[in-house]
Amino acid sequence: MLLQWRTGAPDMRVTIRPADASEAFLLTALAHEGKRHWGYPDEWLDVWRDQLTITPAYITDNLVRCGCIDDGRVVGFYALEAEDIGFRLAHLWLAPSSIGCGMGRRIFDHAAQTASDLGARELRIEADPNAEGFYLHLGAERVGASVSLLTGTKRVIPHLRYSLKLAHAEAD
Numbered sequence: 001m002l003l004q005w006r007t008g009a010p011d012m013r014v015t016i017r018p019a020d021a022s023e024a025f026l027l028t029a030l031a032h033e034g035k036r037h038w039g040y041p042d043e044w045l046d047v048w049r050d051q052l053t054i055t056p057a058y059i060t061d062n063l064v065r066c067g068c069i070d071d072g073r074v075v076g077f078y079a080l081e082a083e084d085i086g087f088r089l090a091h092l093w094l095a096p097s098s099i100g101c102g103m104g105r106r107i108f109d110h111a112a113q114t115a116s117d118l119g120a121r122e123l124r125i126e127a128d129p130n131a132e133g134f135y136l137h138l139g140a141e142r143v144g145a146s147v148s149l150l151t152g153t154k155r156v157i158p159h160l161r162y163s164l165k166l167a168h169a170e171a172d
Contacts, residue, residue, distance in 0.1 A: 014069060016065050016110045017066055018064070019065060020059070021059045022056070023074065024056045027059070030095060031052040031091060033095060035048060035128070037096040037099070038130045058079070062080060062081050063114060064078070065077060067098075067107045067110075075095045075103060076092075076103050078091055078092045078108070078111040079091040085124075086122055086124070087118070087120050087123055088124045089108075089123050089162075092111065105138065108138055112164060120164055123140075125159070126158075126159055129155065135162070139163070141162075142158055145157060
């Protein structure tokens with residue numbers, strides 16, 4: 001399914017389409033670039049390397065969609081992983097140059113609608129602390145958190161839930 005929206009940027013259209021397994025390297029680079037945007041130290045990025053690596057098999061086994069602009073360039077993507085109770089938003093990454101122009105909202109809305117169309121009632125999100133505000137602004141609610149220690153630094157990872165009833169209501 002290809003969907004197109006206008007963004008807040010003049011004359012820019014967003015197309016969301018299925019990712020191709022051959023784009024694994026590109027999506028991995030976007031995930032690393034997105035994480036690096038928040039100023040994390042290189043040693044943390046090294047720890048997260050496997051988590052941020054998108055393989056061709058991952059693309060084949062999960063719902064992975066790319067957000068592209070008019071010239072076809074991929075500037076963001078999301079991945080949904082099936083769970084017993086629905087879906088988990090495992091990835092949502094944007095090129096830093098696409099942050100703040102409506103692209104994240106469009107990609108998130110597409111992910112929520114996709115999960116909803118597949119019968120899920122909620123979307124679970126384990127958010128980067130820097131992204132929590134974004135998800136809360138879109139209507140997610142914090143339902144918990146986990147604490148991890150990364151190279152001696154305590155990190156609180158928010159656990160969020162987004163009700164897909166919202167996605168159903170907006171589509172009607």
